[in-house]
Amino acid sequence: MNTQIFLLLHLTSVILLSGATFAAMADPHPDKRRHFLMMSGTLSLLVAMSGFGLSGMLRIGFPGWLLVKLVCWLVLTGLTGMAFRMTGQSRMLATVAAGVILVALIMVTYKPF
Numbered sequence: 001m002n003t004q005i006f007l008l009l010h011l012t013s014v015i016l017l018s019g020a021t022f023a024a025m026a027d028p029h030p031d032k033r034r035h036f037l038m039m040s041g042t043l044s045l046l047v048a049m050s051g052f053g054l055s056g057m058l059r060i061g062f063p064g065w066l067l068v069k070l071v072c073w074l075v076l077t078g079l080t081g082m083a084f085r086m087t088g089q090s091r092m093l094a095t096v097a098a099g100v101i102l103v104a105l106i107m108v109t110y111k112p113f
Contacts, residue, residue, distance in 0.1 A: 001053075001057075003054060003057050003058060006050050006053050006057060007050075007054060009046065010046075010051050010054055013043050013046035013047045013050060017043040017044060017047055017076060017077070018076065018097070018101055020036060020039045020040050020080060021040065021076055021079050021080045021083070021097055022094065022097065023036065024036040024040070024080045024083040024084065025079075025083040025090045025094050025097070028083045028084045028087045028090065030084070033084045036080055036083075036084075037080060037081060037084075040077060040080035040081075041077075044073070048073065051069075063111070063113065064112075065107040065108070065110075066107075068103065068104075068107045069104050069107050072100045072101070072103055072104040075100045076097060076101065076104075079093055079096065079097050079100075
């Protein structure tokens, strides 16, 4: 497969995962829990598959910045479930999500290590 297809799939799924996480924080109604968690899990799987597929195709190995992005992905994935358990702290969770996304963007842009 072409690397551009993996990149498009990775970026699209990361954007949609972020949107699903923020949407769950905005309206953590118990009736919507299953829908948001299924969507988040599916998108998280797509992020992982396309990200590791892309790194394998580009033969970049496993540098430090990729490990930081992996941690950011795990935190962002977990925040969707936390939005339903910590309904009163959605502002704090949204701040953590924005920070994690910012760190991941810095890592992929500058690749500091």
